[in-house]
Amino acid sequence: MNVKEAISRLAALYPDFQPWWEGEDPFLVLVGIVISQNTSSASTRRALSRLRERGLTSPSAILSAPQEEIEDALRPAGLYRAKARILKDIARWAMDGGLERVLSLPHARAREEMMKVRGIGRKTADVFLAFVASAPIIGVDTHIMRIGRRWGLGTDYESIKEALEREIPPERRLWAHKALISFGREYCRARRPRCDVCPLSDICPKRGIQPEL
DNA sequence: CTCCGGCGAG
DNA sequence: CTCGCTGGAG
Incomplete structure (x- = not known):
């Protein structure tokens, strides 16, 4: 999977977000x-x-x-x-x-x-x-884990985290974390992934077929 | 690997 | 009804 291209497309889909924790204890x-x-x-x-x-x-x-x-x-x-x-x-x-x-x-x-x-x-x-703490880290939640596996970035937590951080610059990782989760919820879902309307289907290793991942 | 768990989507 | 949810411990 071309992660850079994928992330750039997600940027158009999820321009920005308001952190719910802003100013929070x-x-x-x-x-x-x-x-x-x-x-x-x-x-x-x-x-x-x-x-x-x-x-x-x-x-x-x-x-x-x-x-x-x-x-x-x-x-x-x-x-x-x-x-x-x-x-x-x-x-x-x-x-x-x-x-x-x-x-x-x-x-x-x-x-x-x-x-x-x-x-x-x-x-x-x-x-x-x-x-x-503004750490340039992409926490791998259940959505990102699933996406990472479907994209062929790895199978375990650390490998997927490293693969993503290798392709995404530090200042974009916080946004990417949120964007990937939104993408996972709306398109790359666990059950019944919406490959038919997915904006990344043409560059996705899984294309339209949906294996049990 | 199994358990914890209410809850909403399909 | 089943599945999965911004997981972690034992």
């Missing part, structure tokens, strides 16, 4: 990314607003709230027991200065530090650092 951004794990954006937004309604927006508020109350707020997002536990863990971590410390480290080391926290994996760390 880094802790809340992390909370949002955790809630979004394997969860649709609509469900994520619902859970986030339920947290706000209950005033559960700071590390101290989350730490002092009953586990059950957090679980209830997160219920619409699914995986709510695990996520409530993760929020407790990152709240403790943030209050111990972990979050602040990570924001002062080089991106590679910040990533390692974050991934020591239970519930923060490579994708959550990558996306967080890209969002709030």
Whole structure:
């Protein structure tokens, strides 16, 4: 796949976007990314607003709230027991200065530090650092993973991430991350990909046929 | 590899 | 009804 050509076409399709985390507290951004794990954006937004309604927006508020109350707020997002536990863990971590410390480290080391926290994996760390630390990193979510495989860029997280970063300049990676996700949602879907109307079908290795990828 | 999970699309 | 969602842990 000619990634540069693909990205240039996506630029026409998705000119720009308003980051939802703009001016947002880094802790809340992390909370949002955790809630979004394997969860649709609509469900994520619902859970986030339920947290706000209950005033559960700071590390101290989350730490002092009953586990059950957090679980209830997160219920619409699914995986709510695990996520409530993760929020407790990152709240403790943030209050111990972990979050602040990570924001002062080089991106590679910040990533390692974050991934020591239970519930923060490579994708959550990558996306967080890209969002709030301006790290030129393309976090590979489920959409980008699927697209990367269909484009023949690799089969695992790191290889797809590296292949994309090799073709996309640092200052465009944040945009590309978002654009690829939008493209994945609208065209390169997991189920029933819309190859017939896809603006990239003529340069896609998969063309119109849809293998089980 | 399996589990966690409510929820919307088809 | 099934599948998959800006995943991660065990």
